[in-house]
Amino acid sequence: MCGIVGYIGDKKAVEFLLEGLTKLEYRGYDSAGIAVNCGVNIFVEKAVGRLDALKEKLKNREPEGTVGIGHTRWATHGRPSDLNAHPHTDCTGKFVVVHNGIIENYMSLKEDLISRGHKFISETDTEVVPHLLEEVYKGDFIGAVREVLNKIEGSYSLVFMSKDNPETLICAKQDNPLVVGLGKGENFIASDIPAIISKTRDTYILNDGEIAIVKKDSVKIINRRGEDVQKKVFRVTWNAEAAEKGGYEHFMLKEIHEQPKAVRDTMSERVLKDGSAIVMEELHWDKNFLDSINKIYIVACGTAYHAGLVGKFYIEKLARKLVEVDLASEYRYRDPIVDEKTLVIVISQSGETSDTLAALKESKRLGAKTLAVTNVVGSSIAREADQVVYTWAGPEIAVASTKAYTTQLILMFMLALYMAQIQKTVSPERTRELIELLKKIPAQISETLSDVDPIKTFARQYGFNEDVFYIGRSLDYDVALEGALKLKEISYIHAEAYASGELKHGTLALIVEGVPVIALATQKSVYEKTLSNIKEVKARDAVVIGIAAAGDTELEKYLDHVIFVPETDELLIPLLTVVPLQLLAYYAAITRGCDVDKPRNLAKSVTVE
Ligand code: AGP
Numbered sequence: 320m321c322g323i324v325g326y327i328g329d330k331k332a333v334e335f336l337l338e339g340l341t342k343l344e345y346r347g348y349d350s351a352g353i354a355v356n357c358g359v360n361i362f363v364e365k366a367v368g369r370l371d372a373l374k375e376k377l378k379n380r381e382p383e384g385t386v387g388i389g390h391t392r393w394a395t396h397g398r399p400s401d402l403n404a405h406p407h408t409d410c411t412g413k414f415v416v417v418h419n420g421i422i423e424n425y426m427s428l429k430e431d432l433i434s435r436g437h438k439f440i441s442e443t444d445t446e447v448v449p450h451l452l453e454e455v456y457k458g459d460f461i462g463a464v465r466e467v468l469n470k471i472e473g474s475y476s477l478v479f480m481s482k483d484n485p486e487t488l489i490c491a492k493q494d495n496p497l498v499v500g501l502g503k504g505e506n507f508i509a510s511d512i513p514a515i516i517s518k519t520r521d522t523y524i525l526n527d528g529e530i531a532i533v534k535k536d537s538v539k540i541i542n543r544r545g546e547d548v549q550k551k552v553f554r555v556t557w558n559a560e561a562a563e564k565g566g567y568e569h570f571m572l573k574e575i576h577e578q579p580k581a582v583r584d585t586m587s588e589r590v591l592k593d594g595s596a597i598v599m600e601e602l603h604w605d606k607n608f609l610d611s612i613n614k615i616y617i618v619a620c621g622t623a624y625h626a627g628l629v630g631k632f633y634i635e636k637l638a639r640k641l642v643e644v645d646l647a648s649e650y651r652y653r654d655p656i657v658d659e660k661t662l663v664i665v666i667s668q669s670g671e672t673s674d675t676l677a678a679l680k681e682s683k684r685l686g687a688k689t690l691a692v693t694n695v696v697g698s699s700i701a702r703e704a705d706q707v708v709y710t711w712a713g714p715e716i717a718v719a720s721t722k723a724y725t726t727q728l729i730l731m732f733m734l735a736l737y738m739a740q741i742q743k744t745v746s747p748e749r750t751r752e753l754i755e756l757l758k759k760i761p762a763q764i765s766e767t768l769s770d771v772d773p774i775k776t777f778a779r780q781y782g783f784n785e786d787v788f789y790i791g792r793s794l795d796y797d798v799a800l801e802g803a804l805k806l807k808e809i810s811y812i813h814a815e816a817y818a819s820g821e822l823k824h825g826t827l828a829l830i831v832e833g834v835p836v837i838a839l840a841t842q843k844s845v846y847e848k849t850l851s852n853i854k855e856v857k858a859r860d861a862v863v864i865g866i867a868a869a870g871d872t873e874l875e876k877y878l879d880h881v882i883f884v885p886e887t888d889e890l891l892i893p894l895l896t897v898v899p900l901q902l903l904a905y906y907a908a909i910t911r912g913c914d915v916d917k918p919r920n921l922a923k924s925v926t927v928e
Pocket of ligand 1: 621622666668672719808924
């Protein structure tokens, strides 16, 4: 979503602002702008489109000031345009603000301000904020900001700048991420760590309700009542290169190839060295806790939702607990049947997805116990949940989620086995057997990644089709859903995943000569049924590419092509079958000349509804 940066120090602010916004481009945006306090006035420049458009406008007229803020906007209220781009100012130009999130009561505030003579130039919700500041400011910058925050409702990360207070930037955080980077004689502000990591590793991660008063040689944190808040410095451990492409053409390809390491890292401290058990130090669950739970919800969006479907299968199969999986955007408005006997597990790579965060808050309001599975330490969802377990995938920059998905799967598998151990629903022998197979997964993912040529060929051959179908049963169907989403979101091909047993109930009408069908057939328990579904589509002259476990000599008799993945337990094979589907989507997008890392209309973290 939107990206925010701020600088206060002795150097030209515009240098860090542009560098920081560039590092945040991956978040997806449609316009950008900066503001720099130049003493006599606040210089503001904005441009719709990519950052280059803004840089073009700044050519030979870069401001000299050493205090500034910047923003990349993903339109929510008001179409992408120069006027709707941030920063936004009040009538006088003395107050300037950048914002990420939604001011939910902006219409009533705007009407009231207009009735008091304020002039608005944009269609955004954000613009009410600087006008409110103008309205209440009587010389006390911090007090005025606090007063403004008491008037606005909704979610925000805000940075305020005032012409008459050039020594101070004020940040406020509610439901959207904001960090302060601690420098020497200078300080940095950003909505995400990659923007500041090349400048400092020491940060304050703001919590909801906190306000940071940032000067060049001090950072003070207060709460909304103005009381001091003691913050611990959060030291960022991963290096800047991790957020670079590391030699790959795109972040997505880099992250697909990082999966063996990401899965290994996520497993590392959670498998006892002797292979006898899974440990979850973060949870300390026991039989009493699990006996107190009579229902589990898994709630998420997009790829995380697809991981939740696999997680459901794992928990029901191994821990014999009833699980319902729901889309966060549906769950939060469904008046779900939740009480203190419900465990709600939310899955979110970014830990900032608005719908998932809202579903989590609703679950807590209804009395549920909550667990977050997320990839971002200190994210809003991580801090909101009662307990959190982290995937250790490292930063995922590409909009299309890949290593986050496989690490979510491995974490859900370990969670299910951990629960099974506590409830003794899986024998110690079976536990050891599964852990032995688990330990082999990273190497098996590497093996799957070692031969991408057939997949490149298929992508070139079928990458110009406008319709592709993915079919499978049981866990294969869950992975088919993820494969279809990957293809859709980065190659813009209309891809549809279907439970193969459902084809005859309608979709088979769309299967005509030459249409590509990706058939997953790894689940032994439903293999024969899947085979007959494959014959159904072959009989209609579809082109069928199978995804099968090594050693399956039956399948290739009926298919045009087969991609084999290493053999493992059918519970774990989704970690392998998803890899060729990720690669197929990637190479199809390359074939079609798409912007792989920043696909149209999409953003990495959907922090607004
Ligand atoms: C996945 O490739 C998409 N980028 C998108 O569906 C994503 O998974 C979804 O927005 C959820 O994001 P989260 O995991 O950060 O909550």
